[in-house]
Amino acid sequence: MINESYKVTEDVELVKESLNGDKNAFGEIVNRYQKMVARTVKGMLGDSVFAEDIGQEVFINLYYSLSEFRGEAKLSTYIQKIAVNLTLNEIKRRKRFFSLFSQKANNEMYEFEIADYDTEERKEASEIVNKALMGLDPKFRIIVTMRMLQGYTTKETAEILKLPLGTVLSRLSRAQEQLRNILVKL
Amino acid sequence: MKKSEIKKLIINSLNADADTIEASGKLDEEGISYNFSENFSDKVLNKLFSAGLTVNREVEFVKYMNFIFYRIAITGVAAIIVLLISIFLREGSFSFNSFLGLSDNYDESIVCLLTGNL
Numbered sequence: 001m002i003n004e005s006y007k008v009t010e011d012v013e014l015v016k017e018s019l020n021g022d023k024n025a026f027g028e029i030v031n032r033y034q035k036m037v038a039r040t041v042k043g044m045l046g047d048s049v050f051a052e053d054i055g056q057e058v059f060i061n062l063y064y065s066l067s068e069f070r071g072e073a074k075l076s077t078y079i080q081k082i083a084v085n086l087t088l089n090e091i092k093r094r095k096r097f098f099s100l101f102s103q104k105a106n107n108e109m110y111e112f113e114i115a116d117y118d119t120e121e122r123k124e125a126s127e128i129v130n131k132a133l134m135g136l137d138p139k140f141r142i143i144v145t146m147r148m149l150q151g152y153t154t155k156e157t158a159e160i161l162k163l164p165l166g167t168v169l170s171r172l173s174r175a176q177e178q179l180r181n182i183l184v185k186l
Numbered sequence: 187m188k189k190s191e192i193k194k195l196i197i198n199s200l201n202a203d204a205d206t207i208e209a210s211g212k213l214d215e216e217g218i219s220y221n222f223s224e225n226f227s228d229k230v231l232n233k234l235f236s237a238g239l240t241v242n243r244e245v246e247f248v249k250y251m252n253f254i255f256y257r258i259a260i261t262g263v264a265a266i267i268v269l270l271i272s273i274f275l276r277e278g279s280f281s282f283n284s285f286l287g288l289s290d291n292y293d294e295s296i297v298c299l300l301t302g303n304l
Binding site for chain 1: 204227
């Protein structure tokens, strides 16, 4: 259970408390940013239980690298970078595995379990987004996830992905083209 | 929202001048949101703190060992390559004799050395 008194505490304070061994403070960080991490990880890997394992790994990695967090950038950006790195590593790992042991196509490497939706329309919308994302090349998918699901600007996306702004812009336009082709078939 | 509207929203959210926060907000309203399971933070905390520090230290130790192993392996491979190049330059081949540092007429030289008939 997470301590309610942490709800209004600043991120930097929570980091300090966590470094002093306060489990509840770290629990509050997890609570605050789990949705953001879920969007990145599940947007990239599909809505599956495996994505949740990667999500847990993100926060475990964060815990062990908290001492390296200087507070110069936002904690959310720091966590986002960890999430992106771990997710891209997982995609590489899956690619290697599937190319060695399976005949599955690239977009079949990802699974998603459609959650229960209150209306058929919402379920359909979710299916469209998932299928569109999974049909994209991973290097475009990460850009689309950052923009479409996280709402980051092009500049923020470039900073998180450590890519030049021009590269992000060109990938964005190519991703849009690829998405159009995918969406026509859905 | 209709299927066509969702598709349009997805495409438009990628425009360079799009209001990304508004687009992601609209998708969220349509139920396109991702969440982990309800007790996600408890699972993370359990993983972190129930295993104890010993396990974490072991993981750190294995990480360092891997790092050291790679450093040694890379240095070793580089040394082997330099050695092979120097053997090839000096002896002109990779024959067994050249690896042992013996030239082709080694037997005669050895005989000369042993008998003292220089």
